[in-house]
Amino acid sequence: MAEQATSLKNRSLRPQPSPSDRRSRMKAVANNLILHLHPTQIPRPALKLTYTWGLGGISTLWAFILILSGILLMFRYDASVERAYTSIQFLETQIPFGSLLRSLHHWSGNLLLITTFLHLMRVFYNGGFKKGRATNWLIGITLLLLVVTFNFTGYLLPWDQLAFWAVTVGTSLLNYIPIVGGVISGFLLGGTEVGQNALRNFYAIHVSLLPATLILLMAYHFWRIRKDGGISQPERAKGEKVEKLTTIPYLVQIEVTAAMLLITTLFLWAAQVPAPLEALANPAHPPNPAKAAWYFMGLQELLLHMHPLAAMLLPGIVLFAIAALPYWDTRSSDIGIYFRSKKGLTIAITGVVFSLILVPLLVLVDEWWIDLPLMLPFLSTLISNGLIPLLLSLGGLAIIYYFLRGIFSATHSEALVGLFTFVTFSLFILTLIGVFFRGPNMALVMPF
Amino acid sequence: MTQQTTQTDTSKMTRRNFLQLGAGALGLLALLEMGGASLAFLAPRKIEGEFGGVVKAGDVDSFPAGSVTEFPDGRFFLIRADDGGFLTVYRRCTHLGCSVSWEADKNQFVCPCHASQFDFYGSVENPPAPRALDTFAIEIEDGQVVVDTAKPQTRDEFEANQLVYT
Numbered sequence: 015m016a017e018q019a020t021s022l023k024n025r026s027l028r029p030q031p032s033p034s035d036r037r038s039r040m041k042a043v044a045n046n047l048i049l050h051l052h053p054t055q056i057p058r059p060a061l062k063l064t065y066t067w068g069l070g071g072i073s074t075l076w077a078f079i080l081i082l083s084g085i086l087l088m089f090r091y092d093a094s095v096e097r098a099y100t101s102i103q104f105l106e107t108q109i110p111f112g113s114l115l116r117s118l119h120h121w122s123g124n125l126l127l128i129t130t131f132l133h134l135m136r137v138f139y140n141g142g143f144k145k146g147r148a149t150n151w152l153i154g155i156t157l158l159l160l161v162v163t164f165n166f167t168g169y170l171l172p173w174d175q176l177a178f179w180a181v182t183v184g185t186s187l188l189n190y191i192p193i194v195g196g197v198i199s200g201f202l203l204g205g206t207e208v209g210q211n212a213l214r215n216f217y218a219i220h221v222s223l224l225p226a227t228l229i230l231l232m233a234y235h236f237w238r239i240r241k242d243g244g245i246s247q248p249e250r251a252k253g254e255k256v257e258k259l260t261t262i263p264y265l266v267q268i269e270v271t272a273a274m275l276l277i278t279t280l281f282l283w284a285a286q287v288p289a290p291l292e293a294l295a296n297p298a299h300p301p302n303p304a305k306a307a308w309y310f311m312g313l314q315e316l317l318l319h320m321h322p323l324a325a326m327l328l329p330g331i332v333l334f335a336i337a338a339l340p341y342w343d344t345r346s347s348d349i350g351i352y353f354r355s356k357k358g359l360t361i362a363i364t365g366v367v368f369s370l371i372l373v374p375l376l377v378l379v380d381e382w383w384i385d386l387p388l389m390l391p392f393l394s395t396l397i398s399n400g401l402i403p404l405l406l407s408l409g410g411l412a413i414i415y416y417f418l419r420g421i422f423s424a425t426h427s428e429a430l431v432g433l434f435t436f437v438t439f440s441l442f443i444l445t446l447i448g449v450f451f452r453g454p455n456m457a458l459v460m461p462f
Numbered sequence: 463m464t465q466q467t468t469q470t471d472t473s474k475m476t477r478r479n480f481l482q483l484g485a486g487a488l489g490l491l492a493l494l495e496m497g498g499a500s501l502a503f504l505a506p507r508k509i510e511g512e513f514g515g516v517v518k519a520g521d522v523d524s525f526p527a528g529s530v531t532e533f534p535d536g537r538f539f540l541i542r543a544d545d546g547g548f549l550t551v552y553r554r555c556t557h558l559g560c561s562v563s564w565e566a567d568k569n570q571f572v573c574p575c576h577a578s579q580f581d582f583y584g585s586v587e588n589p590p591a592p593r594a595l596d597t598f599a600i601e602i603e604d605g606q607v608v609v610d611t612a613k614p615q616t617r618d619e620f621e622a623n624q625l626v627y628t
């Protein structure tokens with residue numbers, strides 16, 4: 015009798031009251047559906063906070079909160095042009111906890127984007143994509159793209175001015191992709207304009223297609239980490255022994271504490287700062303300035319300087335290069351070492367300094383002195399304002415790479431650290447310019 | 463026995479090979495069918511009564527020469543040139559689709575999204591817009607201006623033959 019009772023208990027989803035000896039702790043992890051995502055024991059250095067910064071785990075937490083709050087929101091939202099905006103207003107003002115729930119969903123969506131991106135940066139900087147981790151790096155890139163698509167489809171739903179115009183501009187961009195562009199945007203919008211068809215399509219994508227894909231891919235991501243032999247670690251000298259700790263309590267305790275702290279902070283923040291809602295969408299009059307959501311502002315800034323095709327190709331090429339990284343940087347001896355080496359850190363800082371100087375300078379020069387289509391009126395704007403700036407940008411990146419290799423006599427792997435840093439910080443600076451320094455008619459203004 | 467079947471030379475089609483090939487081909491066919499059916503299911507369709515019909519703009523004489531009149535439901539501006547010719551421009555900015563507005567004091571169409579400017583006839587005065595505002599076909603019937611908004615017509619810039627006279 016007593017035996018049967020304990021074996022039933024062991025199969026339950028609930029973590030057992032801390033098992034006391036090493037063997038039963040490991041067994042408790044292996045026998046539990048959720049804990050089983052973890053290995054039963056972990057090398058001590060892999061638990062150091064400053065190695066992963068817990069960013070993957072934090073992203074998982076936001077994804078979880080997004081799904082829960084999203085399910086609740088679905089019960090009160092109407093995906094119709096006539097009712098969407100009023101249903102959100104009703105949620106904000108009449109429904110108990112409606113405003114809080116929407117705020118939670120909004121902020122965790124933004125946070126997920128930030129932590130996913132930071133997670134990508136940490137995996138890049140300590141070489142977590144090396145030694146057979148190419149597949150997981152690619153799954154990760156797909157996850158990041160999914161998160162961006164989540165945000166893009168999500169912000170049409172309130173049907174306010176930001177929603178309407180951001181999606182109008184975003185889908186018009188597609189039209190510049192030769193041949194397939196028009197077909198894709200037609201499919202997404204269900205027509206030529208943002209209207210009822212577009213709202214319904216975006217809703218279906220946001221609440222069913224994307225969550226299903228996200229959950230599957232996250233499961234795949236976690237499974238791959240274990241298949242790849244756990245979190246990346248620096249190569250150890252032969253014979254060097256690394257202490258192993260059991261997952262219970264060492265990892266689970268950290269996870270539970272971090273989750274509680276983060277959830278508390280998120281709730282406090284969400285209760286103070288409600289999700290924004292602009293005026294009802296007005297297809298006749300975009301707001302001035304008509305800005306995209308903050309995380310697209312870097313891309314929008316590029317649009318002010320280049321032909322739309324070039325403004326899409328440039329980030330596209332960069333993204334492709336980042337995706338191809340495990341095949342581009344194949345040196346495995348520096349896995350698990352931040353910035354590859356001491357020199358790598360210096361090179362990364364150089365990359366930051368370069369972007370701090372070059373990006374604002376180029377923006378100002380293009381804004382005030384250079385107007386390529388006017389200077390080269392005999393060329394089509396596709397070339398003068400597209401191909402030429404695109405080639406100049408790519409050429410600039412190549413020059414930076416060779417400069418870093420020459421000046422620092424850096425390895426290929428270290429120079430890529432500089433290049434990656436330059437690109438990510440440039441994106442960061444372009445975003446800041448777009449958010450704070452663009453005023454009415456997208457003219458450059460001081461933010462104060 | 464299994465040894466033998468796997469080792470038969472490839473030029474001979476065994477029953478097992480044949481069945482495997484057949485099952486594979488049928489599976490592929492089923493996938494294509496489902497893919498095709500899903501695409502057909504999802505293809506964009508028009509909602510009746512949506513934008514894209516024929517709009518009666520009004521009496522020819524109600525539009526003074528040198529004027530621009532906005533038709534919000536028809537998504538266009540009706541322009542009457544100084545010499546009396548008519549032209550309609552689609553309000554959708556040719557850059558990335560924002561709606562332009564007519565600023566009479568500047569004699570310009572202005573797009574707030576990325577600051578494109580267009581002159582009285584819709585030609586680009588300031589990029590990033592790559593081409594002039596699109597136009598719609600106009601007919602004058604019994605002294606009425608009738609605009610067909612079914613298909614926007616693209617053009618690089620304004621030319622005199624785009625004007626329609628009574």
Ligand code: HEM
Pocket residue numbers: 066067068069070071072073074077130131133134137141142143147150151152153154155156157158161232235239244245246
């Ligand atoms: C929804 C988004 C994502 C979630 C929830 C997620 C989750 C996780 C988790 C929990 C880990 C374990 C280590 C840690 O906590 O840092 C991890 C590791 C990893 N992730 Fe992600 N991730 C996401 C997106 C990405 C992205 C954008 C990339 C890069 C392109 C990426 C690439 C990797 C790789 C290569 C590892 C193994 C790292 C190592 O061995 O050091 N993931 N991920």
Ligand code: FES
Pocket residue numbers: 555556557558559560573574575576577578590591
């Ligand atoms: S959409 Fe009009 S200028 Fe970009």
